Amino acid sequence: MKVLAYSHRQDETEYFKKFSKKYDVEVVLCDDPPTMENADLAKGFDCISIITTKISDKLVEKFHEIGVKFISTRTIGYDHIDIKKAKELGVHIGNVNYSPNSVADYTIMMILMAIRKTKAIIERSNVQDYSLKGVQGKELHNLTVGVIGTGRIGRAVISRLSGFGCKILAYDLYENEEIKKYVTYVTLEDLFKNSDIITMHAPATDDNYHMINKDSIALMKDGTFIINIARGSLINTEDLIDAIENKKIGGAAIDVIENEFGLCYNDLKCEILDKREMAILKSFPNVIVTPHTAFYTDQAVSDMVEHSILSCVLFMEGKENPWQIE
Known part of the structure; x- marks a missing residue:
């Protein structure tokens, strides 16, 4: 399976490599956050991984139109995603936890x-x-x-x-x-x-x-x-x-x-x-x-990447997913 990871940072690279290999997932990295202009990059991907970019109702609709079934945010909070619109369209949402x-x-x-x-x-x-x-x-x-x-x-x-x-x-x-x-x-x-x-x-x-x-x-x-x-x-x-x-x-x-x-x-x-x-x-x-940096440790970044990838795997395999919200 394939996952498109938006908002990739350099500090995440080693973990994406490590866990994509561990879970046998092809992860395509995109440094830019998801927007209406680059949403088409997700064509052919059932799952995408994001961070804290606001995912509006229009963006949820766009991802739904191009076939995205699951949006995993590499964060505990998910208030940046229009959950109501996602539920309405049947786009599933997951978060992560970390240390x-x-x-x-x-x-x-x-x-x-x-x-x-x-x-x-x-x-x-x-x-x-x-x-x-x-x-x-x-x-x-x-x-x-x-x-x-x-x-x-x-x-x-x-x-x-x-x-x-x-x-x-x-x-x-x-x-x-x-x-x-x-x-x-x-x-x-x-x-x-x-x-x-x-x-x-x-x-x-x-x-x-x-x-x-x-x-x-x-x-x-x-x-x-x-x-x-x-x-x-x-x-x-x-x-x-x-x-x-x-x-x-x-x-x-x-x-x-x-x-x-x-x-x-x-x-x-x-x-x-x-x-x-x-x-x-x-x-x-x-x-x-301080600028929302309390989470930012090596262990937390590792956990965030791993759990996002694993959440996508569990969703696609139809298995119990502890991080699936909707």
């Missing part, structure tokens, strides 16, 4: 950088300002961390946090018995009210859209830290900016932001960006913004 350690390690790093005011310290030291005023941090063992979402990544974060001696609260629709030795499950409202740090590990769904907003922020302690390594749509960015400006929120560290399509993984240093909210967030000394 939760990549995002969990990054989350801990971001929490520590936020509460220790690392951004301000680094920026000062770059101009030889070694004063202490304004950069006194907090110690994690004195704080309560609220974890929203206790899936694979949330649980990996909790496991790491347990070694710091902090109190851990958790919220999820489905409680996990294994981690109750580390956490106390509470309602979302109680988590907002009682956490010093809130770290988010929930998927992007209609129910979760803007779960951090002016109303939920109003419930929080003054000086709460917000960490978002999940999906940008979980936070109402305007409300977050307002809360930082009025000092309700003590700081934030985010690896994702609303409307980030076309932004991440591109060299845009000479471009005028239509991203005012991101520019405002980046201007704050107590806000860290």
Whole structure:
């Protein structure tokens, strides 16, 4: 069988070679993201592999017209794909999973950088300002961390946090018995009210859209830290900016932001960006913004490529596919 892989990056090449051989699949690599203009490259392919490019209803229709039966995204999230249109046309969709350690390690790093005011310290030291005023941090063992979402990544974060001696609260629709030795499950409202740090590990769904907003922020302690390594749509960015400006929120560290399509993984240093909210967030000394890189480790990239190829194989063979969504 054959798979067309869009948005191929050089760091993926060795893994595409390795796993195409392992699973006896011919993989054709395309460096460009899928567009209406290059969709015809997928003619003759039952399966394609993509990353985070927005797959609109029109693009789903185009792929359907040329015979694509399965779209595998080399990501956990799949909100960039018009699932409704895919389901309507009978185009099947799959995602992947990868080592939760990549995002969990990054989350801990971001929490520590936020509460220790690392951004301000680094920026000062770059101009030889070694004063202490304004950069006194907090110690994690004195704080309560609220974890929203206790899936694979949330649980990996909790496991790491347990070694710091902090109190851990958790919220999820489905409680996990294994981690109750580390956490106390509470309602979302109680988590907002009682956490010093809130770290988010929930998927992007209609129910979760803007779960951090002016109303939920109003419930929080003054000086709460917000960490978002999940999906940008979980936070109402305007409300977050307002809360930082009025000092309700003590700081934030985010690896994702609303409307980030076309932004991440591109060299845009000479471009005028239509991203005012991101520019405002980046201007704050107590806000860290990184470009959706929490996942980016050698193990995670290997997992993403392997699972995407294997998902296509399982789909074509009609076997049980743990990554098939629709």
